[in-house]
Amino acid sequence: MNAKTDAQTDTGTAQTDGIQGRASVRPVRSGDGEPHPAGVVPDAPTQSGRVTGTSDRVTRILGALTLATAALTAWLGLVVTPPDKVQGQLVRLIYVHPAVATMCYAGFGLCALASLAYLWPRTRTRRWDRLAVASAEVGVVFCVLTLVTGSIWGRPTWGVWWTWDPRLTITALLCAVFIGYLALRRTGGDPDALAKRSAVVAVVCVLLVPVDHEATTWWASLHQTSTLLRANPLIHGEQLYTMLLSFVAFGLGFAWLVLHRYRVEVLEDRYADEGFDAAISERRAEGGLLAATASRSDGVAP
Amino acid sequence: MWRDALLVGSKDLRIEFRSRVTTTQVAPYAVLVLVLFGFAFDQDQNLLTKAAAGLFWVAVLLSSLLAVQRSYAIEATDGARDSLRLSGLDPAGIFLGKTLAVVAELLVLEALLGFGVVVLFGVELHDPALLVLTCLAASVGLAAAGTLYGMIAAGLRVRETLLPLLILPVVAPVLLGATQAWMAALGTAGGGTDGWKWLSLLVSFTVIYIAAGSLAFSILVEES
Numbered sequence: 327m328n329a330k331t332d333a334q335t336d337t338g339t340a341q342t343d344g345i346q347g348r349a350s351v352r353p354v355r356s357g358d359g360e361p362h363p364a365g366v367v368p369d370a371p372t373q374s375g376r377v378t379g380t381s382d383r384v385t386r387i388l389g390a391l392t393l394a395t396a397a398l399t400a401w402l403g404l405v406v407t408p409p410d411k412v413q414g415q416l417v418r419l420i421y422v423h424p425a426v427a428t429m430c431y432a433g434f435g436l437c438a439l440a441s442l443a444y445l446w447p448r449t450r451t452r453r454w455d456r457l458a459v460a461s462a463e464v465g466v467v468f469c470v471l472t473l474v475t476g477s478i479w480g481r482p483t484w485g486v487w488w489t490w491d492p493r494l495t496i497t498a499l500l501c502a503v504f505i506g507y508l509a510l511r512r513t514g515g516d517p518d519a520l521a522k523r524s525a526v527v528a529v530v531c532v533l534l535v536p537v538d539h540e541a542t543t544w545w546a547s548l549h550q551t552s553t554l555l556r557a558n559p560l561i562h563g564e565q566l567y568t569m570l571l572s573f574v575a576f577g578l579g580f581a582w583l584v585l586h587r588y589r590v591e592v593l594e595d596r597y598a599d600e601g602f603d604a605a606i607s608e609r610r611a612e613g614g615l616l617a618a619t620a621s622r623s624d625g626v627a628p
Numbered sequence: 629m630w631r632d633a634l635l636v637g638s639k640d641l642r643i644e645f646r647s648r649v650t651t652t653q654v655a656p657y658a659v660l661v662l663v664l665f666g667f668a669f670d671q672d673q674n675l676l677t678k679a680a681a682g683l684f685w686v687a688v689l690l691s692s693l694l695a696v697q698r699s700y701a702i703e704a705t706d707g708a709r710d711s712l713r714l715s716g717l718d719p720a721g722i723f724l725g726k727t728l729a730v731v732a733e734l735l736v737l738e739a740l741l742g743f744g745v746v747v748l749f750g751v752e753l754h755d756p757a758l759l760v761l762t763c764l765a766a767s768v769g770l771a772a773a774g775t776l777y778g779m780i781a782a783g784l785r786v787r788e789t790l791l792p793l794l795i796l797p798v799v800a801p802v803l804l805g806a807t808q809a810w811m812a813a814l815g816t817a818g819g820g821t822d823g824w825k826w827l828s829l830l831v832s833f834t835v836i837y838i839a840a841g842s843l844a845f846s847i848l849v850e851e852s
Contacts, residue, residue: 445847502796503794503797506793506794513790529840
């Protein structure tokens with residue numbers, strides 16, 4: 327209902343959202359390439375921000391920090407920390423898999439929180455909807471990465487790529503429900519109605535996250551229980567620090583991805599708005615041209 | 629709310645009773661699925677008996693998709709969805725009513741399919757009380773989740789393809805719980821499976837779907 331006003335306000339703040347745009351004057355041209363006389367198109371959109379990307383200083387710093395912490399994690403994880411007594415070199419996946427899985431939960435959790443904020447009438451703005459779709463998409467990426475890294479670890483340890491363990495099965499379901507959510511987001515139609523429907527789906531789907539997290543304690547699961555979230559963590563010293571650092575690295579990467587994805591969403595809204603305005607002004611220009619020709623031929627006619 | 633629910637539910641059932649789509653299309657489809665399982669398992673009677681519970685619930689799940697799609701197809705024509713919205717009925721009542729109608733259809737289908745698995749797959753019913761209660765809880769769960777997602781997909785151009793993708797992963801816990809409870813009740817579980825515990829899991833999921841649907845329907849009805 328108030329999508330237009332919301333979108334306009336947000337388009338106005340696109341600069342502060344971090345999109346680098348350069349205002350440039352784009353002359354409206356008719357079919358044969360001749361610029362219109364100034365009087366014919368009174369309210370054509372002359373201001374059109376030309377967008378050069380979705381990055382700004384914040385994302386560049388975030389990206390650099392991500393690379394630095396990831397490199398440090400890789401060095402600590404692959405070189406400094408010792409191999410495990412039982413698992414040998416395989417233990418090094420603990421510096422990737424738990425952090426990736428946590429970012430997957432973070433993505434879906436953020437999506438649900440943003441969806442709740444959108445459903446709450448007082449905080450209903452397009453920003454929450456954009457944040458929801460951005461974080462859900464990044465969450466799905468991390469969810470797939472979780473399944474892949476887990477599978478790589480499972481093959482040499484358990485002897486199978488996949489087993490019907492509660493934790494694994496629920497993670498796969500979680501991935502499936504959010505792929506469904508993303509499919510729903512692509513259906514088009516009225517943006518407000520779509521945002522509401524998607525928000526409801528996100529809030530229902532996120533109920534699987536706590537079930538997934540507790541799956542290892544509720545059922546007799548093959549998957550091990552939490553390494554860190556207990557009174558006496560299972561790892562110590564440099565291994566613990568490396569693992570914690572991996573959370574920081576993937577967290578930064580997560581924030582970097584969500585920020586970029588959010589800005590793509592801002593650009594899509596802007597593209598839709600400006601495309602609409604441009605189409606209207608083109609039609610108006612045609613109408614003006616027709617009127618001008620008509621009045622000229624009227625003058626010539628006897 | 630309950631009066632509105634009964635009103636909407638009886639309306640849906642009356643339409644179904646008069647159009648006979650459920651009895652002439654959905655029910656034969658469900659039986660056909662059972663027969664196809666027989667082909668897929670190469671008529672291995674032992675294997676079919678062992679897998680009967682799972683196959684039964686997969687057949688119910690596939691039929692419930694049709695029932696939900698049908699439940700919204702009857703609202704799609706003649707602006708019925710708009711009149712439902714303008715009727716001033718309680719949204720939660722609409723949700724519960726549509727759910728009740730789907731539950732009634734599913735129970736009829738389950739009776740038919742239950743007869744089918746006994747005859748075709750040669751299973752024996754050990755614990756009728758657990759079987760019936762599982763059917764009730766699972767039907768309500770399937771219908772509630774289906775009705776909620778059916779409303780979300782209603783009016784979209786791609787609803788036929790989108791709806792299964794949305795519903796199937798969400799009702800997977802129902803399939804799991806119902807299958808385990810039925811395996812215990814049919815005596816095909818590998819010992820030590822407590823059917824009643826799975827039934828309680830099933831009931832908790834059903835309660836979640838009912839609560840989510842009742843809350844979400846007011847948002848979905850007013851805007852979609």
